[in-house]
Amino acid sequence: MINKICNLAREAGAAIMDIYHSNKLLDISYKLDESPVTNADTVSNKIIKDGLFSISPNILVLSEEDLNNVTYDKFWNTYWLVDPLDGTKEFLNKNGEFTVNISLIEHGIPILGVVYAPYFNILYFAFAKQAWKINALGYKKKISVVQSNIPIYVVSRSHSNTKLYNFIKKEKKKYIIKNLGSSLKFCYVAEGKAQFYPRFGKTYIWDTAAGHAIVQAAGGSVVSYQTKKSLNYSLVSKRSLINPDFLVLS
Structure with missing residues (x-):
């Protein structure tokens, strides 16, 4: 499953980058909290939701872009939690520091996580208590935290x-x-x-x-x-x- 989710994040990231590099005007609106939403958010959201339904049709999906029809009940013990474009302000400012976030929540704990930075083509993912990074050249390595005297x-x-x-x-x-x-x-x-x-x-x-x-x-x-x-x-x-x-x- 983790490979499928990584590929799905890459697919959504590619769609975001098509819009990022496009000369067409962005479709920008604002939520009640004044945070921006673009057509890149909505395109990525659709790709991820459709993909998750194909991969696991019985697991509910909660996305930042689809909150109006959520009814909380016992079926939310396990669910997908999605931010189709995290860092919309960074996307609009053209600094590349935005990501696609997909996680699987089980009884309140994130047991799987994928973060893809499409501008840099860098993918981070974690499952079964191991974390990995795949850099822009496709090199995969296990990652872990590091301490420092000057943090x-x-x-x-x-x-x-x-x-x-x-x-x-x-x-x-x-x-x-x-x-x-x-x-x-x-x-x-x-x-x-x-x-x-x-x-x-x-x-x-x-x-x-x-x-x-x-x-x-x-x-x-x-x-x-x-x-x-x-x-x-x-x-x-x-x-x-x-x-x-x-x-x-x-």
């Missing part, structure tokens, strides 16, 4: 606040900060390019689940800032789509 903090390129920087300054005397878009921040921690990703502010479960699966399989953790417990994606027990403030730790 690198990856922070959101599009979302920052005073609380975030106060937290970093309080934690370490020496550190490096790198700004990065989308779920690539999780992947940087997972492969040892960074040690911490603190996030204070509103995020949704589809923003984090795939990256969470990869970090966890690579030996790291994704925990609530307040409780220090692992983020949970159960829709049966809590039914909330919003994450608490969280820390990604190597």
